[in-house]
Amino acid sequence: MSRPLRSTSTRLALAVMGTFLLAFVLLGAGLHVAVSTLLLQDARELVRTDAAGLLQLEREGGRAALVQELRERLDAPEDPDAVYALVAADGRAEIGDVPAMQAASGTRWATFDLAGKTARGDAQSRRVLAQLQPLPGGGTLVTGLRLQSQDRFLALMLRTALVALAVAATLGALAGWLTSRWVSRRLGHLDRTAARVGGGELGLRVPLDGSGDAFDRLGRRFNAMLDRIEELLGGVRHATDHIAHDLRTPLTRLRNRLEDLRHRSGTTPAERAALDGAVQETDHLLTTFGALLRLARIEAQAAASEGPEFDLSALVADAVELYTPIGAERSVRLVPALTPARVRGDRDQLFQMLVNLLDNALKYAPEGSEVGVSLRGDAAAVLCVDDQGPGIPEGDRERVFDRFQRLEAHRGTPGSGLGLSLVRAIVHRHGGRIELLDRAPGLRVRVVLPRADTTGRIARAEPLE
Incomplete structure (x- = not known):
């Protein structure tokens, strides 16, 4: 559970839902307090x-008139929620059924539970809001109102609020x-x-919606x-390509002159050896410039997804057959599985x-x-070339695809550092x-190409075998 909670999207969703619910709870609590206060004021x-x-009746007709009125109201109540009682100075109820209470020394309000059946036949206790007023002749007049209607209304509000809270939680989520x-x-x-x-798709750009919001501005930047x-x-590529193109002709002339000097009569063995080294260096430069020009042409070409269809396994088999004798010279065996x-x-x-x-696999294989060469064609054409050489450290696996990049351990071997750039x-x-994957020991080069019956680019990694 800890990983999803660290997700910015999850935290954003929870923040929105929490804010939504908090606003709803605060609004509901405020409404409940306001309605409860209003109902209590009406009851008072x-x-x-x-x-x-x-009290007006008691002043005009005396205590007897008040007692008679209370008994009539208790025997035939006009309001079933009304509560009346006359409490003696010792707290005992002379008229009415209320719990014992201290006689009032002044007008005050009291709230208590009144048990027993109500006029509606409800046997549950109900809250009573009562006013206690002392009488001139002694005792206390208790005039109250059962709050069961208000309580039922508030309970209905609470149940409705809980249902609304569940709906709000769903909507918030x-x-x-x-x-x-x-x-x-x-x-x-x-x-x-x-x-x-x-x-490598340097020409790709982020789609913009023109809204001008933060995301759109970020996309523009x-x-x-x-x-x-x-x-x-x-600019760097064009400069490199122009240099490679412009130097090929003078290098070719230089090589031809070196060849002429090497084959002239009177050249000593020491001079011939020096000229051989110069010719090899010149050939290496020409090969490097040729690779640069090929790389530039490939990068300038359009995508090859509309090219002719063919079986890649036949092409791999031809390449393996071509390099099998070269591998045998180095005591390295090529093992195809196509x-x-x-x-x-x-x-x-x-x-x-x-x-x-x-060539790379045979060069570094002990x-x-x-050297294993496998090809399978499931969801995509997956080519793997596995060797048992020193491999490439994980931190250098992306760098070796750059032009002229060679690891320090490999600088003594022939090469220009353009082979993997050309491959990519x-x-x-x-x-x-x-x-580039680690085989421990060795290196696995895995190439994933879309099959002929699919369109688009390879976006997801294939599972490792």
Whole structure:
């Protein structure tokens, strides 16, 4: 239960519901107090008027007239809720059925329970509001009113309020849920856009509704930030591409001249060895620039979801067959486990992706180990390349996809640091996702591509085997 309560949406829903219920309880309590006070004032006014009439009768006709009037009212009551009594100085009731009470020294109000059956046949005790007035000849006149009608009305109000509270709690929960859903939906656009931009879709932007509220302003600032990031990255990419393109021609000329010098007569073995090293370095630069240009072309191309349909397993089998002799030279065995998986896209680019993945796996796999290549086509085409090498630390797994990024432990091995950048660009162009996972020991490169009979990009992670 602790994790849902830490959710901002849950806390927002609870806050809305709590505020709704608190407002309802305060309103209901205020209404109950106001109605109760009004009913009590009305009851006091009725008792006061009735008592004034009896006192007037006592002043005009004496104690006998008052006693006779009280007995007549008790024998044949006009108001079944009216209560009358005459209490002696010792607190004993001379007329009427009221509990023993102290004689009044002055006019005062009292509330007590009166047991016994009422005129309606109700045997339950009822609250009585009474006015106690001392009489000139001694004793106390008790004039009261049963509050059972007021109590029943207040009880009905309480039951109605409880039902209304349950309805209000339901409506409050619904209002809180709808509010949290609305907020989550507005933030969801931002979250999904950030996730997809982080996955490489730099041209994606947050949809705006034009309302100008806080969420809309946040979306505008987020889009402005993405525009600036895309502009900066585009400038760096274009500069890199132009450099790569402009340097290929002079590098090619330089390599040709080095080749001429190497094959000239009279070149000493030491000079030939130096020229061989220079030619290798030049070839490495040309390969790097070629990879940069290929990467730039792939990133500039539209999505390949409308490409021709083919079986990816056949392409994987060709790549495994191509690299099996290379693996045998290094005493590394390739172990394929392929099932049919039909995809759409560019066969040449996907083959380039497979070549780069297998080349990396064989480069870092220890001698005498195996490299597993599996493909399954369930909800999506899932390709896994597993090696038993040193692996990649978790903190570096995203960084290795950047251009020219190489781990310190791998800087002594051949390569330019563009292989995984090229792989990720191909995967993203085909609407897929690439992940680097720990095999302990070794590394698993998992590529998830949409099947040919599905549309859209891969959004959810497939379960690990």
